[in-house]
Amino acid sequence: MKLPEIRTGRLSLRPVLEQDLTDIVRLIDDYDVAKMLTTVPHPYALSDARDWYGQTAAEGRDGERAFAIDKGEGLIGVVSCGKPDGTPEFGYWLARRYWGQGLMTEAGKAVLVWHFDCSSGEPVLSGALDENRASLNVLTKLGFAEIGPYRLSIKSRGETLPATRMKLEPETYKRISGRSHERD
Ligand SMILES: CC(C)(COP(=O)(O)OP(=O)(O)OC[C@H]1O[C@@H](n2cnc3c(N)ncnc32)[C@H](O)[C@@H]1OP(=O)(O)O)[C@@H](O)C(=O)NCCC(=O)NCCS
Structure with a gap:
């Protein structure tokens, strides 16, 4: 089954398409993102x-569950909340020129709403390098x-560098988002 398209105030979160791959290469081939x-x-x-796309497309909804972040001009980043290793894991990146506008918090919240609305309510894991204060802030803002x-x-x-492992409990998510994790 395909991932849905999710709309937020400023963004569309949609399945990654093969034609997005050149944008992914252009935007992620930035050491400040890749590092x-x-x-x-x-x-x-x-x-x-192509290797990443082939793997995530083949896994479908049982894998990484990667959404393209699109602001109306094509892919500007990727956010995922899937379970390639059995536990839901939340990951993301955004092209550098879009940082600092609250976009990842907006995209992340929408994907977590989707995840908890259609999952059994397992906690979601994530983590970031200790030097990556922006990412740790995003995770904290998301609960x-x-x-x-x-x-x-x-x-x-x-x-291999020091990092902080983070977890979002369904109860915290419900409190912050004001939603139930049950399917509507
Ligand atoms: C991490 C990343 C996704 C953040 O995206 P973003 O859209 O800029 O994030 P947001 O604007 O939603 O939130 C970032 C928060 O961190 C804060 N912040 C940004 N840089 C910071 C820094 N160097 N030190 C402390 N806080 C910082 C921002 O002020 C904001 O907090 P606020 O809303 O309380 O002001 C983006 O920087 C990125 O893609 N980085 C490279 C890839 C990456 O790190 N991915 C995550 C791997 S764990």
Whole structure:
């Protein structure tokens, strides 16, 4: 089953399409983006985007569940809330020129609403490098609470760095969003 299209005040969150791959390469081949992400090499080639797309498309709704973030001009980032390893994991990136406008908080909230509306209400895990204050702020604003320190292996740097593991409990989500996780 395909992912839905979700609309927010400023954004459309929609399935990633094959024609988005050139935008993904252009936008994620930015070291300031890649250096915060675990599996993204730098430099990033079209073959890397094709490999990622092939894997996420094949997994469908049982996998990463990656949404394109679209502001009306094409893909400007990706947000995902899926369970490639069995536990729902929340991840995201946004092209650099769109940072600092609250867009990831807006996109993240919409995807978490969707996730909890159509899931059994399991907690969602995420995490960010300790140096990535913007990302830790996004998670905190979305209701994630700290579980504790861990380390993240960052492909573009060839290093494992200190990070903070975070978790969003369904009860916290319901309180913050004012929604039930039950399907309407
Ligand atoms: C992390 C990222 C998605 C944030 O996107 P964004 O749309 O700018 O995020 P938002 O505007 O919704 O929220 C960011 C918050 O962090 C704050 N912030 C930004 N940079 C900061 C910094 N260097 N130090 C402290 N706070 C910072 C912002 O002020 C904002 O908080 P506020 O709303 O309380 O003012 C974006 O920077 C990005 O894509 N970075 C590269 C990839 C990445 O890090 N992905 C996440 C991996 S865990």
